Amino acid sequence: MTMPSFVHEARPSRVVFGRGRRAQLPAELDALGVKRALVLTTPEQRALGDEVAGLLGASRCAGVHAGAVMHVPIAAARAAIQAARDAGAQACIAAGGGSTIGLAKAIALESGLPILALPTTYAGSEMTPLYGITDGGEKRTGRDWRVLPRTVVYDPDLTLGLPVAISLTSGMNAIAHAAEGLYAADASPIHQLMAAEGIRALAGALPRLKLDGRDASARDDALVGAWLCGSVLGQVQMGLHHKLCHVLGGSFNLPHAELHTVMLPHALAYNAAAAPQAMARLAAALGSADAADAVNRLAELQRGLGVPTSLRAIGMPADGLDRAADLVTAAPYPNPRPLERGAVRALLQRAFDGAQPQ
């Protein structure tokens, strides 16, 4: 048993949760002292942007900017910053997933405008001070408290239409934040509780969502889980798994949530022996009293959901594995087990082939 020793720091953000809570948006803007807000979303979620604009009314909506794209390309960020400026917006409402919230963060970073987030996936960006902007094929990431949304309205009704396949990988993406939080050196007992409960909620909800994406109670549970997992991501340092996903996503343009889904059991298997307490908590959250079951339980969940299980299946080129191993080991994130290039290269091969995690 290691002795507890920690600093727990959580910055305030207001979280409003419940079906239909989006109707409360005008009151939440009042609470922030905001008169006019720009609504951000993706082109695919334009109808949601328009619905939010309707909730605000013409006097309070500074426009709908449906220009969010995955990984926040610099051109999209510049266009959104300009749109917020032109509209005289005092805040941004990010109605969407990680891509939309990422765009709001790019505006906040430049202008300091507060963000009110209305998340529609399980990615968790709304609970973090982390941002990323892609320029010239490279994603520049950073941490700045100005980009942490001031208010988050979680309305599970908005997730009912999230396609089941995206829901499942997005949920695995959330589980990844909490799983790595369990062995983060800077995690406190509160983080460990949030992580375990977040994993438990999502592991229970995702199989139900696979059967029926309109199961409202499963949507409630999954979104609570996503909130908890996102909070962990925002407050503690991530390890090997997030480093692998950052490198593979950034250098080979692989889809974010699917990538997390494929890599997680492999990264956890790599760390299992070096993080026995985390594995015990993970196993318990997945319904087993035996720490040795943790990775298998996760792999079983993954297989049961029918989500992608190999890098090959999501577009990774076989000849990129060596470069990926170099990049991951050149500037590693803190991790319970030291990163050895040979072992990381072998892990990548297993993930590429969809082989058993070891």
Ligand code: NAD
């Ligand atoms: P996304 O926001 O790109 O959404 C995926 C697709 O689903 C989009 O086409 C979107 O319009 C659509 N969609 C989203 N919600 C929907 C809904 N309820 N109904 C119907 N369609 C819906 O996907 P994501 O996985 O949420 O976000 C990925 C991005 O977020 C990546 O760029 C990733 O790096 C970033 N991210 C950042 C952080 C952070 O802390 N900064 C955390 C997690 C993810």
